[in-house]
């Protein structure tokens with residue numbers, strides 16, 4: 500089965516990636532820590548997203564679990580269909596469940612990328628985000644390291660997550676940026692980067708599009724897709740019925 504991508508597509512990292520992106524952050528144990536309580540269900544969500552619903556963009560991070568979700572993605576989807584864009588994020592460590600700490604030293608980012616490739620079971624990651632800017636490391640060094648990884652063929656494109664307009668402008672002086680992933684939804688609708696990304700030809704990935712389940716999917720996705728053809732929504736679910744609702748909402752939202 501090869502259904503149409505829900506919400507249409509965005510050209511990104513050499514692929515036509517669906518504007519409904521499956522976010523995998525919650526496919527873990529409690530507190531976003533450890534393995535999912537029902538790994539078979541989590542794998543089914545990932546497989547159905549791609550094979551039943553035509554989602555061609557999966558969003559993960561080494562910090563989810565940590566590590567467990569990248570392994571889950573591999574178990575569910577590798578070898579990856581050519582049309583599917585796998586995105587992950589590096590540069591954040593989890594010393595314990597409540598702690599999320601940026602770590603952007605170049606040697607750490609290089610090691611983190613190697614391990615992400617191994618866990619995902621691929622030689623090249625389509626899209627690699629700097630999960631957070633580390634305030635203790637020059638941004639030029641963090642982005643420069645991702646540019647090195649791109650030049651080495653280990654990643655296909657560079658993304659930045661949770662950044663400001665000033666950080667994007669600075670980062671673009673050091674490397675081409677393909678995607679920005681920031682929090683945006685109808686309850687928190689302001690981000691100047693939506694316009695900046697449109698002007699610069701950068702994909703804008705809205706994370707937390709449902710405001711963690713507080714917004715009805717159709718209105719939430721309709722709002723985001725109405726902001727421009729460069730905007731995609733990274734929505735998370737571990738529930739097969741909710742996945743289907745998200746897909747229906749994306750198709751409705753893209754038509755609105």
Ligand SMILES: NC(=O)c1ccc[n+]([C@@H]2O[C@H](COP(=O)([O-])OP(=O)(O)OC[C@H]3O[C@@H](n4cnc5c(N)ncnc54)[C@H](OP(=O)(O)O)[C@@H]3O)[C@@H](O)[C@H]2O)c1
Pocket residue numbers: 521522523524525558559630660661680681706707708709710711712713716733734735736737738740741742744745
């Ligand atoms: N770049 C970053 O720093 C960053 C930060 C946070 C998140 N993210 C990305 O964004 C993704 C989404 O973020 P999020 O999970 O925080 O927020 P979200 O997508 O706004 O909301 C997810 C929540 O909504 C529920 N939900 C999903 N579909 C639903 C439906 N049809 N009806 C009712 N409830 C529904 C889910 O519960 P069920 O599981 O029960 O469906 C889950 O609790 C993450 O998976 C991750 O990939 C990125």
